[in-house]
Amino acid sequence: MTITEEKKSEIVETKVGKVKGYVENNITIFKGIPYAEPPIGELRFKSPVEKKPWNSVLDASKFSPCSFQGYTHLEEWFGKLIPESEDCLTLNIWTPGTDNKKRPVMFWVHGGAFIIGGARDPFYDGTHLAHRGDVVVVTINYRLGALGFLFIKEITVNNGLLDQVLALKWVKENIEFFGGDPENITVFGESAGALSVSTYPVMPIAKGLFRRIIVQSVPYFDPSSSEKISKAILRKLGVKKENFEQIQYIPVEKIIEVQNEILGKEMGLTFRPLIDGKIVPCHPIEAFRNGQCKDIDIIIGTNLNEATLFTLVERVLKMSDEEHLKVIFGYFLMNGVEKEKLSSILEMYKSLWNTSNNLDILNAVATDLMFRMYSIDMLSAQVKYGKNAYNYLFMWKSPLFDGKLGSCHALELAFVFGTHENSRIAKFSGSGLKVKQISDKIMDAWISFAHTGNPNHSNIPEWPPYDLEKRSTMILGEECKVREKIQEETRKIWENKLKY
16 A cells, blocks of 8 residues: 555555545545446446456546436436446445455445436445444446346346446455455445345345345335336337347447437336346345345335325326325225225325325325335344344435425435535435434444444434334434334235235
């Protein structure tokens, strides 16, 4: 290791080559380290290939481009991550020291419905976590949209997921040079990132690469797979399955243009990890049910009002109250509720949420079915094998749109990373002393978990493991407290209803 004080730069030699980062606020930062060969030309729509060693010193002082972004309405709120490139398979590292001290490693996988997002997003700056917790923080890019998750049987599938695991493998093999412990890696992610990391336990190639998982707002893993959208993209591009290699010569901008045209502007998980029998042999929840995760420590949780982030940007707001009611009943019927029970269950939701507004109820039902129940099912499966699973419910209200978002999807991110003072982020998360106090408590819980597998620390009440009797949940908000059997009435409605 060489330190050049006047430039505040630092060079670390990894197994594949030397990288030069920089020191800022007593944290050494490395950006844009390639973990794979650029997935371009013949490597487009192929499994990622490990990065070949390099001889010179790689400048790791700037973020690399993120994967090409698809379009969603959220872009209008938060802006678009730029620059974009197919050459995006890189990672970033924040470390308190490039020494021999083996610190816990926190490996972050970003969300964004598998079509947007990137490791350069200011939400995911690892400085605060690394400094506060004496941990090494890693964030990664992976291929998104069609580039990462186009599904054509026996030709291309789950490449974006393979990108993530290859990055994790790189970290396992090199993080000791950055002061990290390769035997103590916590993978954590939100939304699409949560769905990704909760899939690792069933992936043979991910075995042994991590020790703990934090699953933030994981969406329901739909076990069905279809080539419909992927084939539609190929047709629009003029590419036939038997001549798939022709897609290598189409400008990437054209591929994204066609993707956006076919998907429209709706948020959803059209592109996502799929059960292909090899890379992902079975449904992730099977790993929890059959004990494959019994030695893995887990935190799983959701936000109180997950769905509002989506209903506020989609056509739902333009519906009449009667149309909202029809959508609610549609959700009920699709998930096995008998027709004669529709009204009584609707009244139960209205009583629980203390509202007669059908849009509020729609948000509550969608939150349960899209996020909460799947999280509870994973927890319920995991605790049959041990007491190493913890549940949380995040309950801080966003100030955006006069508070209409409530504790919406993705709101906890600024609190987990301590990035709430960023002026752009603060509009979404809020700022000030109260926000900082909540963020400090959440960061300390995540940090404690990364160190020991237990999220407890001195600034929160005792956080007990989840079990099927008490179903203890830590409320993370203005007041941190433990509640038992929270929203138990609605949990029972959907118990055993989701199909895996």
